[in-house]
Amino acid sequence: MSQIIPVILSGGSGTRLWPLSTDTRPKQFLPLASKYSMFAETLARAGDGSRFDKALIIGAERHVALMTGELTGETHARARIILEPCARNTAPAIALAAIAAGGGDAVMLVMPSDHVINDLDAFMAAIDSALPAARDGWLVTFGINPTGPETGFGYIEMAAPLDGLPGVHSVARFIEKPPRDKAEAMLAAGGHAWNAGIFLMRADRYLQELALHAPEMCATSQAAMQAATHEGQLIRPDAAQFAACPSDSIDYAVMERAERVAIVPMSCGWSDVGSWDALGDISECDPDGNHLSGDVIAFDTSNSMVRADGITVTLSGVSDLIVVANGSHVMIVPKGRSQDVKKIVEAIKSRQ
Amino acid sequence: MSQIIPVILSGGSGTRLWPLSTDTRPKQFLPLASKYSMFAETLARAGDGSRFDKALIIGAERHVALMTGELTGETHARARIILEPCARNTAPAIALAAIAAGGGDAVMLVMPSDHVINDLDAFMAAIDSALPAARDGWLVTFGINPTGPETGFGYIEMAAPLDGLPGVHSVARFIEKPPRDKAEAMLAAGGHAWNAGIFLMRADRYLQELALHAPEMCATSQAAMQAATHEGQLIRPDAAQFAACPSDSIDYAVMERAERVAIVPMSCGWSDVGSWDALGDISECDPDGNHLSGDVIAFDTSNSMVRADGITVTLSGVSDLIVVANGSHVMIVPKGRSQDVKKIVEAIKSRQ
Numbered sequence: 001m002s003q004i005i006p007v008i009l010s011g012g013s014g015t016r017l018w019p020l021s022t023d024t025r026p027k028q029f030l031p032l033a034s035k036y037s038m039f040a041e042t043l044a045r046a047g048d049g050s051r052f053d054k055a056l057i058i059g060a061e062r063h064v065a066l067m068t069g070e071l072t073g074e075t076h077a078r079a080r081i082i083l084e085p086c087a088r089n090t091a092p093a094i095a096l097a098a099i100a101a102g103g104g105d106a107v108m109l110v111m112p113s114d115h116v117i118n119d120l121d122a123f124m125a126a127i128d129s130a131l132p133a134a135r136d137g138w139l140v141t142f143g144i145n146p147t148g149p150e151t152g153f154g155y156i157e158m159a160a161p162l163d164g165l166p167g168v169h170s171v172a173r174f175i176e177k178p179p180r181d182k183a184e185a186m187l188a189a190g191g192h193a194w195n196a197g198i199f200l201m202r203a204d205r206y207l208q209e210l211a212l213h214a215p216e217m218c219a220t221s222q223a224a225m226q227a228a229t230h231e232g233q234l235i236r237p238d239a240a241q242f243a244a245c246p247s248d249s250i251d252y253a254v255m256e257r258a259e260r261v262a263i264v265p266m267s268c269g270w271s272d273v274g275s276w277d278a279l280g281d282i283s284e285c286d287p288d289g290n291h292l293s294g295d296v297i298a299f300d301t302s303n304s305m306v307r308a309d310g311i312t313v314t315l316s317g318v319s320d321l322i323v324v325a326n327g328s329h330v331m332i333v334p335k336g337r338s339q340d341v342k343k344i345v346e347a348i349k350s351r352q
Numbered sequence: 353m354s355q356i357i358p359v360i361l362s363g364g365s366g367t368r369l370w371p372l373s374t375d376t377r378p379k380q381f382l383p384l385a386s387k388y389s390m391f392a393e394t395l396a397r398a399g400d401g402s403r404f405d406k407a408l409i410i411g412a413e414r415h416v417a418l419m420t421g422e423l424t425g426e427t428h429a430r431a432r433i434i435l436e437p438c439a440r441n442t443a444p445a446i447a448l449a450a451i452a453a454g455g456g457d458a459v460m461l462v463m464p465s466d467h468v469i470n471d472l473d474a475f476m477a478a479i480d481s482a483l484p485a486a487r488d489g490w491l492v493t494f495g496i497n498p499t500g501p502e503t504g505f506g507y508i509e510m511a512a513p514l515d516g517l518p519g520v521h522s523v524a525r526f527i528e529k530p531p532r533d534k535a536e537a538m539l540a541a542g543g544h545a546w547n548a549g550i551f552l553m554r555a556d557r558y559l560q561e562l563a564l565h566a567p568e569m570c571a572t573s574q575a576a577m578q579a580a581t582h583e584g585q586l587i588r589p590d591a592a593q594f595a596a597c598p599s600d601s602i603d604y605a606v607m608e609r610a611e612r613v614a615i616v617p618m619s620c621g622w623s624d625v626g627s628w629d630a631l632g633d634i635s636e637c638d639p640d641g642n643h644l645s646g647d648v649i650a651f652d653t654s655n656s657m658v659r660a661d662g663i664t665v666t667l668s669g670v671s672d673l674i675v676v677a678n679g680s681h682v683m684i685v686p687k688g689r690s691q692d693v694k695k696i697v698e699a700i701k702s703r704q
Contacts, residue, residue, distance in 0.1 A: 297696060297699050297700065299692060299696070299699075308682075311663075311679070311680060311682060312680060312681045312682070312700070313681075313682045313684070314371075314682065314683045314684070314696045314699075314700070315685070316684075316685045316689060316692035316695070316696060317685055317686050317689040317692060318673075318685070318686060321670075323682075323684065325677070325682050327663070328663060328664060328679075329663065329664045329666065330660075330663060330664070330665045330666065330675075330677050331666045331667075332665070332666070332667045332668075332670055332675065332684065333667070333668045333669055333670070334669050334670060337668060337669040340651060340652075340668035340669060343668070344649060344666045344668060347651075347666075348649065348666070
């Protein structure tokens with residue numbers, strides 16, 4: 001059997017971890033959860049050459065140096081990078097990868113490049129469960145067994161287990177980010193998982209469902225790849241063709257509409273690190289409950305996360321703060337308020 | 353009658369307003385309480401040519417550009433600057449000025465360059481009260497009528513009013529920075545004032561008392577001035593002679609020992625701006641109780657003082673904080689804790 005092709009989605013340029021994360025160096029290229037960038041950690045997760053083929057990476061031209069700089073080791077030195085001419089969300093990005101993978105029955109493991117997975121064994125076990133279903137033509141999504149009534153994730157309701165495929169359930173329905181009471185009800189009822197945006201599926205099956213449910217997206221992606229230029233490990237789809245491609249997520253365009261959609265629930269220490277609070281939740285703390293990174297001087301400080309990058313941050317007598325500073329910006333919010341970064345970033349953009 | 357000679361003490365290099373105040377640009381050269389530096393505000397306070405002669409400034413060689421840059425206007429363009437070869441506290445600094453003033457019966461108004469006086473009329477009225485006593489040979493100190501049981505200032509106990517000199521009292525005794533209960537008792541008893549370090553006295557009387565109580569200080573100051581070099585408006589006392597001068601404050605060396613020491617109490621909106629909290633007390637606030645200065649973006653923030661210098665500071669959901677940031681350092685303390693700056697500065701120095 002052929003190996004799994006890791007498909008790594010690295011087109012994001014989110015600002016939820018501003019001011020550290022910027023469009024020049026978005027979150028996936030920062031060493032947030034370890035001393036390695038999240039992009040490097042994602043590559044390493046698919047670094048076992050006995051299981052994985054060389055990776056396909058989808059990213060932006062302006063980040064090409066950040067991506068190629070991480071392509072080391074036997075498996076990844078031969079990785080290919082598809083440079084999106086413009087951002088069109090995940091469904092077209094995965095289409096480009098499926099075409100680059102040959103469009104046949106090769107199985108792709110689609111992963112965002114900016115998630116944390118702490119329990120690699122659990123993740124590999126979930127892949128092992130999902131693989132027979134994927135080979136059999138199921139579009140498998142990995143669900144995260146919820147650890148709390150989170151309102152920031154979409155949920156997936158699981159239906160009956162599939163015959164002869166242990167650990168794999170068919171999907172009853174996808175559920176939008178819920179209000180708190182609905183999240184609590186799903187948690188209490190069981191049988192629901194967070195939608196983590198990680199998938200295992202055959203390239204041909206994905207393109208088949210895309211052609212059925214988003215034919216224009218499928219056609220323009222194929223046209224863009226037919227007219228692509230190649231330079232070493234870089235693939236540049238045709239800009240004009242890809243510009244005509246509609247923009248949509250894989251969930252909306254394919255998963256919620258397709259036949260034979262399955263889910264493998266897992267508990268693998270997953271986090272999407274979607275906010276400074278989320279990063280705080282997975283960061284190790286000192287005895288005072290602080291996570292201090294960079295040049296920080298703190299007295300009588302507790303339960304705080306402080307990151308200094310190219311600047312010295314000093315504190316005394318504070319608690320429950322998130323402080324992130326570089327040479328140009330300082331951000332201060334209380335713990336639990338890191339969603340406020342959004343309006344701060346908007347305020348800064350609006351005056352530029 | 354001759355005009356009063358302003359003597360402006362500008363040798364300080366305190367770090368109580370770190371990280372804005374540094375040895376390169378200490379507090380007196382910062383625009384803290386208005387858009388002008390405190391040094392410029394001090395000069396302007398003695399800018400009325402009908403009352404004041406050209407000023408004598410005592411400062412450090414490394415700040416000469418900062419000082420000369422402020423010497424504008426008819427009165428101050430001709431000011432002279434005495435550049436201390438080394439720091440020897442206030443008693444020798446004032447001795448240098450008294451000698452430069454000619455050592456005769458000219459009256460000197462000695463003022464630190466880093467204090468705020470908001471009610472100039474009240475200050476001038478106090479000077480008018482003090483002037484006859486000073487001309488008569490009294491060493492007059494200005495006391496601040498206390499507005500609270502402050503423990504950060506020395507106090508002066510006033511004795512009986514002087515005959516024929518309205519508003520002027522003889523001094524009963526000087527009192528060191530008191531503990532809280534003693535400060536409260538003095539406030540309740542009345543008849544006590546804060547020692548503000550502002551004086552009115554004849555040059556000859558000061559030198560006479562200095563010769564009596566600190567003869568070595570007097571002799572070395574005179575030797576340093578006799579061997580001084582002159583360059584335009586700059587006076588450079590001899591370094592070797594001045595290095596031999598003992599270091600002491602005017603209070604310890606002269607005022608607490610001299611005969612004919614008087615006090616004029618005043619209420620003139622005075623502050624020594626001795627901490628970020630002290631600056632907060634005299635700063636105007638917006639309706640949310642914030643004092644924001646520089647490039648600051650604040651949402652849902654209250655009762656906070658934020659100063660950004662060459663950097664953007666953003667906050668959301670915080671209250672009662674003091675935040676001061678420049679391109680190299682950020683300091684965050686709760687209101688009421690600005691004395692913690694001292695240990696922060698010590699920590700930074702100790703690792704250099």
